[in-house]
Each structure stands twice: as structure tokens, then as C-alpha cells.
Amino acid sequence: MMRLKVEKIGQGLHPTEVVVGVKTTSGVQQLYIDNDVLAQDSTVSVGWPVAQDKSGATLLVELPGETANGSWRVWVDREDLQTQER
Known part of the structure; x- marks a missing residue:
């Protein structure tokens, strides 16, 4: 697994919910997640990249939930990802 x-950004509507900003190649997307999903180092678990651009600098990843604008997969900079230790 990878971490992004x-x-x-703030608290969600439910006491256990938090709003985070995901920096994508098209701007910051808001993601509403359970507070337990957000690690202390401000990362969330994502799957292995689904695709990459020709240069390999940006990767397509699937988020743990749907963003406020309806996206489940977003393009992110490779440097914003890290491999999760098991």
C-alpha cells in the first residue's frame, strides 16, 4: 500500500469525520474521511498507482473515499506519495 x-482543513459534519485537502494536478480536492483514517503524519492510505504520465512525475491513485466533487481517482505528484511499511 501507499500513503498520500x-x-x-477542518472538522466534518459528524464528530468522527475530518475534512482534508488532497493536492492534485488540477488543484486541491476536499476529501471527507473518518478521523481514524488520517494518520498522525497527515497521510491517508491509497492503493498502488493505477497509471502514470509519460515522465513518471504524476501518478493516478484511488482515494479511500469520494472527493467533494465526486472523484475517486486523482492525479498526484509522485513526491506526495510514500510506500507504507508493513
């Missing part, structure tokens, strides 16, 4: 760097 995110930035906590």
Missing part, C-alpha cells in the same frame, strides 16, 4: 500526504 494530505492537509487537514
Whole structure:
């Protein structure tokens, strides 16, 4: 598994929910997730990249939930991803 760097924006509508910003190649997307999904190092677990651009600098990853605009997969910079230790 991989982990993606995110930035906590605020609290969600439910007490256990948090809103994070996911930096994508098309701008910041808001993602509403359970507070337990957000790690202390401000990362969330994502699957292995589904695709990459020709240069390999950006990768297509699937998020743990749907963003506020309806996306499940987003293009992110390779440097915002890290391999999760088991």
C-alpha cells in the first residue's frame, strides 16, 4: 500500500469525520474521511498507482473515499506519495 500526504482543513459534519485537502494536478480536492483514517503524519492510505504520465512525475491513485466533487481517482505528484511499511 501507499500513503498520500494530505492537509487537514477542518472538522466534518459528524464528530468522527475530518475534512482534508488532497493536492492534485488540477488543484486541491476536499476529501471527507473518518478521523481514524488520517494518520498522525497527515497521510491517508491509497492503493498502488493505477497509471502514470509519460515522465513518471504524476501518478493516478484511488482515494479511500469520494472527493467533494465526486472523484475517486486523482492525479498526484509522485513526491506526495510514500510506500507504507508493513
